[in-house]
Amino acid sequence: DAGVIQSPRHEVTEMGQEVTLRCKPISGHDYLFWYRQTMMRGLELLIYFNNNVPIDDSGMPEDRFSAKMPNASFSTLKIQPSEPRDSAVYFCASTSGGYGYTFGSGTRLTVV
Amino acid sequence: AQSVSQHNHHVILSEAASLELGCNYSYGGTVNLFWYVQYPGQHLQLLLKYFSGDPLVKGIKGFEAEFIKSKFSFNLRKPSVQWSDTAEYFCAVNPEAGTALIFGKGTTLSVSS
Numbered sequence: 001d002a003g004v005i006q007s008p009r010h011e012v013t014e015m016g017q018e019v020t021l022r023c024k025p026i027s028g029h030d031y032l033f034w035y036r037q038t039m040m041r042g043l044e045l046l047i048y049f050n051n052n053v054p055i056d057d058s059g060m061p062e063d064r065f066s067a068k069m070p071n072a073s074f075s076t077l078k079i080q081p082s083e084p085r086d087s088a089v090y091f092c093a094s095t096s097g098g099y100g101y102t103f104g105s106g107t108r109l110t111v112v
Numbered sequence: 113a114q115s116v117s118q119h120n121h122h123v124i125l126s127e128a129a130s131l132e133l134g135c136n137y138s139y140g141g142t143v144n145l146f147w148y149v150q151y152p153g154q155h156l157q158l159l160l161k162y163f164s165g166d167p168l169v170k171g172i173k174g175f176e177a178e179f180i181k182s183k184f185s186f187n188l189r190k191p192s193v194q195w196s197d198t199a200e201y202f203c204a205v206n207p208e209a210g211t212a213l214i215f216g217k218g219t220t221l222s223v224s225s
Binding site: 031033035042043045048050055056091093100101102103104105106 | 146148154155156157158161202210211212213214215216217218
């Protein structure tokens, strides 16, 4: 199993640009989570899906953030427009049945 | 709201020293408990987990944790740390299946050789 695959690994973009982060969960996993990690705030849950349906998006910072899961094998997290304070490491995780998550390698986003 | 507290922000130990990292959670019901490790520049990896049964849980790399329900605690231990254990350690709670993991702020462990 290739694990949870995220792309890109690193992204540097200018303020105001659109950023799209991608995640491929482990095949057969029915839950997918997006977390953001910063030094100041630690690991924050942004949104999670169950069977491709968003269950809780209360952690999404503001309307600039959106997430989709068009099918069981793919999810995107989009920031438009991006701001410097969005700089963080974004992790995707998946699980089957809701217990014990497998994390991807993360996307390190830098907005300048 | 549920929360997880990790009391030690940064722990510095010499090799072969014993380790105990504290974790307390606030949730009155049945919980599932986890410890994750994040080595520098890497993603989170599961160290161990507790769902039910024996409150002393053994994980990978010689780590163990003890669930004490009366204290709402799930402390991580290792009898003898190695330089390679230098990493950040996260305690997490999953109040029930199908809900998101709630993480503590993490504890940075630095082990000197």
